[in-house]
Amino acid sequence: MVTIRDVAKESGFSSTTVSIVLNNAPLARYIPPATKKRIERAAKKLGYRPNLFARSLRSKRSHTVGVMVFDMTDPFCTLVLRGIENALYQASFLPILTDVHNERSRFERYLEMLLDRRIEALIVVANWLFVDIDVLADLEKSSIPTVMIGTELETDSLSSVIVDNELGSRLALEHLYSLGHRKIAFIRGPKTLSDSAPRWRGIRNFAKEVNLELDPKLIMDLPESREPISSFEVGYKLTEDLIKQKRPFTALMAFDDMTAFGAIRALAKAGLRVPEHCSVTGFDDVAASGLYTPPLTTVRQPMEAMGAMAAGIVVEGINAVLEKRAVTAAHRKMAPELAVRESTKSLL
């Protein structure tokens, strides 16, 4: 490996000068262009690359951000990660990716490993997390800029980025309502998930506004579960139950896309075609939704933008710390968008 001393020798200057020139440090102001040229040429000639370990040891900076996903197999993650990656790339940070598999022990071990590596910030993708107060405490005491994606927070030590769940479910219901649907079934999210309540609130509020009656018999709840994917099966099961009741409904609002897929399957099995016999909506707009038959009408979470937003927040946090400015937690609620496709149909 070629070191700064090699460059010093090659160029005929001291390593101090080389360091100043190559880093364009304040002192470089005084160094004549000729000297700079010679040093730069020497560096290029030798193919000099600074040793980041040495640099980091001195500067205490790693230019690294920890990314902690609670369940990588959740299709929600993909685009969020893309958004994070891209924003960090612009800012010249590199992400260390960890997947805690929804396990406490893994969470702890990974958090420790990341902190040992002096990550400068942490992004937690916690959409399917049944928030544990302990986890938050661990995160808070890490004392580096941290943002959670997918879980609403009120702390002012941790930032958060979520989609506006209430608005999202309202958009979906509004859509069904405007299509003429009045008998609507609902599969709500698990109570323990922070998204569930606001999504239901959006529905209830809209229903009240337009005087739409919500039939309690047509409201089902997803049980708590560790696996996002499993909502497919539960969606299937609950829809079967819904059908068995023989209480007619012309539309079904599922908690998320996975649940919607399960519901569509159950409907198909029962001989009910979507959207001819029943309209179905989802939430998220995972990659598969647009490819599904029928393509799913759903509420799109701006996942890539959410990832980018989170990365932006932590980068700003890092800069604030560097410049000794006060770091204030940001809480962003991003607007969802209704993706109208073919799983919903007008009754009129």
Next chain:
Amino acid sequence: MVTIRDVAKESGFSSTTVSIVLNNAPLARYIPPATKKRIERAAKKLGYRPNLFARSLRSKRSHTVGVMVFDMTDPFCTLVLRGIENALYQASFLPILTDVHNERSRFERYLEMLLDRRIEALIVVANWLFVDIDVLADLEKSSIPTVMIGTELETDSLSSVIVDNELGSRLALEHLYSLGHRKIAFIRGPKTLSDSAPRWRGIRNFAKEVNLELDPKLIMDLPESREPISSFEVGYKLTEDLIKQKRPFTALMAFDDMTAFGAIRALAKAGLRVPEHCSVTGFDDVAASGLYTPPLTTVRQPMEAMGAMAAGIVVEGINAVLEKRAVTAAHRKMAPELAVRESTKSLL
């Protein structure tokens, strides 16, 4: 931050001794248990955590592996990443994730950044890569253990992990054949993709064995494209063309699952139901396949195992380098498995 010197002071020994004890270095053999106890207690009391920058500077090790994905949005990635993550976790390595978006410039910049960080090995997920000889050269001269997932290689400086494409497509065709299908349409992969040729070979060979005639009119080719997702649309388009020809076929083998989804959509649009009017098979078994309506019969790539295998290979490579053993490139071809679901149906 508490340093080794703090522990030395607290325990009453020198930092040398502390280092020896805490790392359980060879010399620790001579150190009496009582001393060890006192040092360990002091370390725990102060909450000492070694500074990895300093340690790495000395040891020249980073305990980090670079992971380079060519396109994160490819659904193939998710499970591969999970497999990599999990295997690295076992071995106490952390992955730095980069996504080159199929762009040369990003590839180069990221490779440089990773090398600067002294990653100890590199895993490249290159399933949708139109292999560029330049890229391989860049990778070879990096001189760290490197493995490519999803692209067949013969070099003995780079390892590779792929699925047995030839066997996979044979399994799918065998399945259709045994179901009684004789008029089969094919959508082959793009010529520039390394998976395409072996998959076709598997088909040709099996057809020859059982004397199945392959109608050239029923064979379509996916064009070259940068986006894995786009094969959905192209699959749709090509299937439309296939239908327009009015040349009957009872089954369609798509190059991959995305293409199959597109094909099913086109068939549905034309009033042809799957599998009643036409059986369809895919390749990959991405997460969406099992959730699809109908659930897709497809060739499963053992993605998680492939990721774990790749991680295993590089970890072994790292150890070999450490112990100054010769590093030989490994080339693993993993067995696929037919996932029979509901998109195929017997004609008999």
Next chain:
DNA sequence: TCCCGAAGTTCGATTTAAATG
């Protein structure tokens, strides 16, 4: 005082060589 450059210290851990009894 301004300009240019170098010597020496520091970051925190590991390791070699050596000093004790």
Next chain:
DNA sequence: GCATTTAAATCGAACTTCGGG
């Protein structure tokens, strides 16, 4: 020579201090 411990050198870059013109 053996068990036990440590001073000092080292890794590579960055920064502080200083000196000469």
